[in-house]
Amino acid sequence: MNFYSSLTVSEGSIRYSRGSLEVINQLLLPFEVVYEQINGVKDGYRYIQSLKVQAGQAVALVSILSLAVEIHNTFYNDDMLPPFNDKESAVNYIYDNLDYFRSARQTPYTLYSYIDIIWEAVIKENEVANDAEDIFVAYLERAESLLDEVVKNNQRLSYNGEKYILDHCLKFKDVNHQRVKVVTHGNFGEFSCLGVGTALGIIRQLNKSEYLEQTYCTETRPYNNGSRITAFELISEKIPCTLVCDSMLSSLFSETKIDAIIVGAERIAANGDVISTIGTYQLAILAKFFNILFIVAAPSAVIDLKSKTGKDIEIEKFSELEVTQIRGEVVEDEEPPVTSMTVKVSTPDVHVYAPAYDITPSNLISAIITDKKVLTRDNENDMFDFQELFK
Template identity: 45%
Template sequence: MTQQAPTLQAIKYERGSLQVLDQLRLPFETVYKDVPNSQQGHHVIQTMKVRGAPAIAIVAALSLAVDLHSSFSASPASFPDATSVSTFITTKLTYLKTSRPTAVNLFEAAGRLSSIVAAAATSSPPATAESVVNAYLSAAEAMLDRDIEDNKNIGRHGAEFILRHNPHGGDMVQVLTHCNTGSLATAGWGTALGIIRDLHTHNKLSHAFCTETRPYNQGSRLTAYELVYEQIPATLVCDSMASALLKTKKISAIIVGADRVARNGDTANKIGTYQLAITAKFHGVPFVVAAPSTSIDLQILTGDDIPIEERNGVEVVQNRGRLMGSAGGDGREGGDVPMGTVHVAAPGIGVWNPAFDVTPAHLISAVVTERGVCVKKAGQNVFDLKSFLA
């Protein structure tokens, strides 16, 4: 018997309209933000109102879809031919790629959409402005449905792998996850959190633990929100508690997502992932990376070549949350919830704030994609992802 739970919808789209759930307002306010053009798409990605590699790519593509649809509908004369539409799209995609540098999904999507547009613009019979517009809209919109289907396949493959490799035996598991990899990070369902959802749906999940994921607290703000929303049994732990957790509890696997995976399996993910892989190795717990194949960058041989975004140090020394003990601080939804920012570090201290780290392939047990599970060949410390994807 399977369990059914409500699924969070973080991206709302219909042709000409895009809304995204503002993740900076979570978990206390559920507010959707209109994204009417690619400029706003760039803004919500860069300011982390939207985050998660698959979601970034989809929101970028759909923000341009809304921009293109509105611009063409309002002033078709501005697009006299197929070439003008193609130039508009490629210029906007180039701009959108500057929003976040580490997540490869955005670059993969931009490249794929550019190729589709180029082919449409040079098709026979002669292309028109309208035919190129429709080619882009159809391709961008298809990303939404494909991502959800891919995530469910990742969930199924990952759940089966973890159950087969449970170091504690039995048919029930406890798992630990890091950062946010659910509906808020994808079009829906999720990657690492999608595996947890699949385990829970099929009554194989005893308990899920999630880290708070400092400094931006995507675990405590977002993953915890999704787990509570979907009624999955879960507990929040500080990042520094992971080793004690693995020593104390029977954790069957650590499951994380990925912003970019190199050809050899080295994986860039949210800062703190690397140390989780080290403690997993020490405690003999499988360390599983869950990612769509679009997160695998075969052009990058190792993790040494993955660019790592460094963010403003203010994220480390300041925290934003609900103010307790004041009027309205009783959990009411909407604008009545009092929010505030507090400074938690000694003034003048220097801060280093890399957003991601790279986990070496030799610490990773498996890379789970929508196509199946990739493991290392006997005696190898790295993955052959090129052959796997071929």
């Protein structure tokens, strides 16, 4: 079984081999590391809907691999008669299930990008395929190669991000002279993006090169992905890490010299507006005020050229319970097994405003780091030029 992880603690957020898929339950982190078996399309869809897997890359890959598992275990099960008599029925089956997964989430664009990549491979194979098996083999091979590509692309992105930060933050590229302090928000590490991650990939690379002095990770309410998952990843790898509440950032910036803020993205509009974890926009405003580099780490697959601006993109909402309740470890438990508990933290029946993402205007962004290259705003029109990424 292949593990797609940079952590030894979890052995990978996605564990896949042909015919088998296990995915870590993000809702239980960091107190429990639990993998759940995904046996097919319905399992994968429910897993995504329950937010046991949350951010874009992981959601997209769980969708594609859930269908891969179902294909393998249905078509290659000796105890069952293959339900597909010809390649047309196989193509229709794949199309229907991929289309079903498109409805699983509305905001993350990698879900649509990766499905399009897989579908393109199926259509290409259909031109030369002799039967249903040819179609299914093409699907499985492309899904598996995409999984490897994502890991490699995230690594390239991390190198690009490190170079940009060193070029813009350090006067002397020597660990004896200067190191950087960075802030990150949300979780864009291995549990969201695979491999080293995107935003956390850059931080990992800075630490590996000994240019990182300190990482401040936000709590990231209401899901607490920062305090639960990002901190878990950083602490597990002994990367310098300090947790800060979202509401304490202005105080932090006024007292501490921060070199860069590094965030991820779920979707980027054609004008450069960034849709990311709720709270990213206010962080960008603070970066502008305190003159801090605001860097978006995003694979090219999140760039949505069909949406002119962020206003054209549907923003998902949290359940109100994510704001009014909180789950954590019971601190009175001194010995295993440690238990968890959900408690209410708000006045009953209060109305809640709870968007899952916000839109950061492009003019607040210093650079967008992709797996292909670093993008900055054009000097003439103050816009990001994404066309060169897709030539």
